[in-house]
Amino acid sequence: MSSHNRDTKKVAMQQIVAFDAGGTSTRAVILDRTGACFGYGKAGGGNPVSSGIPAVRASLRTALQRAAQPLGPGAAGYSSAVIAMAGASVRTSAEMFRDGLKELGLQGALVMESDxxxxxxxxxxxxRGYALVAGTGAIAARISAGRLDAVADGMGWLLGDSGSGFWIGHQVVRAVSAALDGRGPQTSLCAALLAVLGIDPGIPAFFQGRTAAAQQLVDAIYALVPVELSRFAPLAFDAVADCADAVAQDILARAAGALSATLGAVAAPAVKGPLIFGGSILGRHSTLGTSVEAAAGGNAIRVLDGVAGAAVLALRHAGSIVDAAMFVRIHETLAGLRNP
Amino acid sequence: MSSHNRDTKKVAMQQIVAFDAGGTSTRAVILDRTGACFGYGKAGGGNPVSSGIPAVRASLRTALQRAAQPLGPGAAGYSSAVIAMAGASVRTSAEMFRDGLKELGLQGALVMESDxxxxxxxxxxxxRGYALVAGTGAIAARISAGRLDAVADGMGWLLGDSGSGFWIGHQVVRAVSAALDGRGPQTSLCAALLAVLGIDPGIPAFFQGRTAAAQQLVDAIYALVPVELSRFAPLAFDAVADCADAVAQDILARAAGALSATLGAVAAPAVKGPLIFGGSILGRHSTLGTSVEAAAGGNAIRVLDGVAGAAVLALRHAGSIVDAAMFVRIHETLAGLRNP
Incomplete structure (x- = not known):
């Protein structure tokens, strides 16, 4: 019993932690220096802009506590940690989160990294290589010597995020608003959006020359926070799949063009390497993703999130050299924890 | 002295009041049943959505008090009033403003009308005829039998207002953001916008692969309320006038196309009549205005605001028939009060 405890302690001191803090959830993984993952936990939103620092702090702690649970109390000691987070080092610093993680056993360095x-x-x-992420927002990066060399877009919903989930959802509601009062072509997106919002399209009443449905659409949309418009992006994908709706096709074609331009903006002849796609908009079943891939002239590797990559970054900061074998070990052990 | 007082009272009881309540200012005019205007006053914002009801109430009272000032205390009695206001009868009712105006001498009916x-x-x-207004927002209307028959757009910055001042300003900041990180073509709008925002374009520092200027642009724009982007619309007009900037030309051409589509959406063969242009974007010196005019196939009459029209509406509600002579009298006497 006492020898088992000693062994656990020894392993524990070599354990490192990697966090992937995103807008909808925060993920923590506990791994050793060989890339073998032992614990995995998930908690709430970890974007400092949308959730706020106190909520991010709580999400990080909860995710780590959940990751550590199967390891038992003896495991609670970590030699270093990395937090991958949106806007890291521009908006946040490791100091904001260190104390909360120390209480949970972090003993060494804490480093912030870009999501x-x-x-x-x-x-x-x-x-080296390229990353293109299109979820609620959209951003592209060129990576060289393991660091961000250049980024394009990621300017947020008002200034940029062209081709993102927000952008597509925004185009959907604008197309519906134009169709409803005859400024734009008719589209199946009208019936789909009104149904999602619970608006009856058939009310004959007019207010100040406007239909009741149009007035209710105005009321419903302005009750949302703008970024919530991203939840209407799937309507465009559905309208293309279900009935080849021309308005929806045009929206997705323009989104693909915008994402290709964003990726093109970071392309440099000297940097060759893999192209990684992240975010729901570029997901496996989307023709939008394949058309951006084709424009880039190569196959893209699609990833679910940044948790495995946060583990890679944590290993590098801890002095490990991450090679093909270690990379496979991270993915295999992580998959076992995520889908037990 | 007592006979003068009697005369003043008699006239006063025939006086009517017209308000034109807009986003940046509220105007009041006092006139008699012949269309002769006696008093004119101006106060703060009168849009219930952007200013709020209490501020609108105060603006209406201040504008009326200023209009009544030159008439002396004996004049404070009005047989009826009209308030022309954005979103009238959808968002507001006369009951919200009646008591405040009663205290200032309103004795009869108070009617809300569309701006x-x-x-x-x-x-x-x-x-009968057509109106197209493009200021911060954009909206078109078909008027028939003196009432709104149909409207198009006016859906606000998130859902519509295509071709408006907000829309143009938004396109300006998006074009600059795209040019700064190479997603879009270079444009003189970059230097112009960064100068307006006090951002030094030459700082060599990079944060997370992004230039300092781009990061400062993000910080500056997100510190604004979205509709404030309309203040950047003049940069597009300037860039076209000063150096025929291709990006700015494209923005204004798309704005003209959007406004033409909005006007086209309310066109009906059965309704012939004058075309009235309101709002700064369609103003006298803009080629955008002349191109929308040309697309509509006729000359437009450009108006400064809705104060004369509010007077027309107030006269009609008071039972007067507004003919050419009365219309000219309104404009002539009003001009004398506005530019004394």
Whole structure:
């Protein structure tokens, strides 16, 4: 019993932690220096802009506590940690989160990293290449010598995020608003959006020359926070799949063009390497993703999130050299924890 | 002295009041049943959505008090009033403002009217025709039998307002953001916008693969309320006038196309009549305005605001028939009060 405890302690001191903090959830993984993952936990949103620092702090702690649970109390000691987070080092510093993680056993260095780098390294152990992420927002990066060399877009919903989930959802509601009062072509998106919002399209009443449905659409949309418009992006994909709706096709074609331009903006002849796709908009079943892939002239590797890449970054900061074998070990052991 | 007082009282009881409540200012005019205007006053914002009801109430009272000032205390009695206001009857009712105006001498009916109708009747006494207004927002209307028959757009910055000042300003900041990180073509709008925002374009520092100027642009734009982007619309007009900037030309051409589509959406063969242009974007010196005019196939009458039209509406509600002579009298006497 006492020898078992000693062994656990010894292993524990070599354990490191990697966090992938995203807008909808925060993920933590506990691994050793060989890339073998032992614990995995998930908690709430970890974007400092949308969730706020106190909520991010709580999400990090909860995710780590959940990751440590199967390891028992003896495991609670970590030699270092990496947090991959949106806007890392511009908006946040490790100091904001250190104390909360110390209480849970973090004994060594805590390093902040870009969520974009984490997404890239979820797809490859190579230290150069490209990443394109299109979820609620959209951003592209060129990676060189393992660091961000250049980024394009990621400017947020008002200034950029062209081709993102927000952008597509925004185009959907604008197309519906134009169709409803005859400024734009008719589209099946009207019936789909009104149904999602619970608006009866058939009310004959007019207010100030406007239909009741149009007035209710205005009321419903302005009750949302703008970024929530991203939840209407799937309507465009459905309208293309279900009935080849021309308006929806045009929206997705323009989204693909915008994402290709964003990726093109970071392309440099000197940097060759894999292309990693992240985010729901570029997902496996989307023709949008394949058309951006074709425009880039190569196959893309699609990743679910940045948790494996955060582990790669944590290993590198701890002094490990991440090679193909270690990269496979991270993915295999992580998959076992995520889908037990 | 006592006979003068009696005369003043008699006139006062025939006086009516017209308000034109807009986003940046509220105007009041006091006139008699012949269309002769006696008093004019101006106060703060009168849009219930952007200013709030209490501020609108205060603006209406201040504008009326200023209009009544030159008439002396004996004049404070009005037989009826009209308030022309954005979103009238959808968002507001006369009950919200009646008590505050009663205290200032309103004795009879108070009627809410659309600001769009007021803009139309600032340009004509005819009871059918078309109005297109492009200021911060954009909206078109068909008027028939003196009432709003159909409207298009006016859906606000998130859902519509295509071709408006907000729309143009938004396109300007998006074009600059795309040019700064190489997603879009270079444009003189970059230097112009960064100068307006006080951002030094030459700082060599990079944060997370992004230039300092791009990061400062993000910080500056997200510190604004979205509709404030309309203040960048003049940069597009300047860039076209100063150096025929291709990006700015494209923005204004798309704005003209959007406004033409909005006007086209309310066109009906059965309704012939004058075309009235309101709002700064369609103003006298803009090629955008002349191109929308050309697309509509006719000359437009440009009006400054809705105050003369509010007077027309107030006269009609008071039972007067507004003919050409009365319309000219409104404009002439009003001009004397506004530019004394």
């Amino acid at each position: 974009l780098l984490a997404t890239f390294f979820s797809g490859t152990y190579h230290t | 769009l109708l007021a803009t139309f009747f600032s340009g004509t006494y005819h009871t």
